Amino acid sequence: MGVFPSGAKGLLHSMQIRKQFKFESAHVLPHHQGKCARLHGHSYRLDVAIRGPIRTSGPAQGMVDDFDTIAAIVEREVIDVLDHRSLNELMDNPTCEIIIQWIWARLKDHLAGLDELILWETATSCAVLRATDFA
Ligand SMILES: [Zn+2]
Numbered sequence: 001m002g003v004f005p006s007g008a009k010g011l012l013h014s015m016q017i018r019k020q021f022k023f024e025s026a027h028v029l030p031h032h033q034g035k036c037a038r039l040h041g042h043s044y045r046l047d048v049a050i051r052g053p054i055r056t057s058g059p060a061q062g063m064v065d066d067f068d069t070i071a072a073i074v075e076r077e078v079i080d081v082l083d084h085r086s087l088n089e090l091m092d093n094p095t096c097e098i099i100i101q102w103i104w105a106r107l108k109d110h111l112a113g114l115d116e117l118i119l120w121e122t123a124t125s126c127a128v129l130r131a132t133d134f135a
Helices: 067-082 096-107
Strands: 014-027 040-053 114-120 126-130
Touching (some): 014 114, 040 096, 096 114, 096 126
Antiparallel strands (some): 040 114, 114 126
C-alpha cells in the first residue's frame, strides 16, 4: 500500500478492464456499391471490456476478473467460431455494425459485467457497442 500517497483509502472499488483479441475472416457485403461487394478478408481486432467490482477475496482478489478467464470465454464463444471463416455463413450482410451485435449476443450470457465491445475492421475503422446502448 505504500505506493499510494493516500494509502488503501485511495483505491477504487470498481472499474473497467479490457482485453484485446484478433481474428481473420472473409466477407462480402452484397448491398455495397463499391469494392466491398467483392469477396475479401480482414484482420479484425476485438476489444472486450468488463466493468465490475474489484474482488476482495479468492484467487482473483484485487481484480475485476482474471484476464485468463475472459480470454478462455471469448476464444471459445467468438474467436474459434469466426476465425478463418466466411462471415456470410453466419450472418447476412456482415458489416462491422452487424458483426459486433452478433459477438455481443454470443458473450452477454457468459461474461458478467460485459460493458463495451470495439470491433476494428481496419486500422482506422471500428464499431463500438456499449451496455448503455441497450438501455
Ligand atoms: Zn470488408
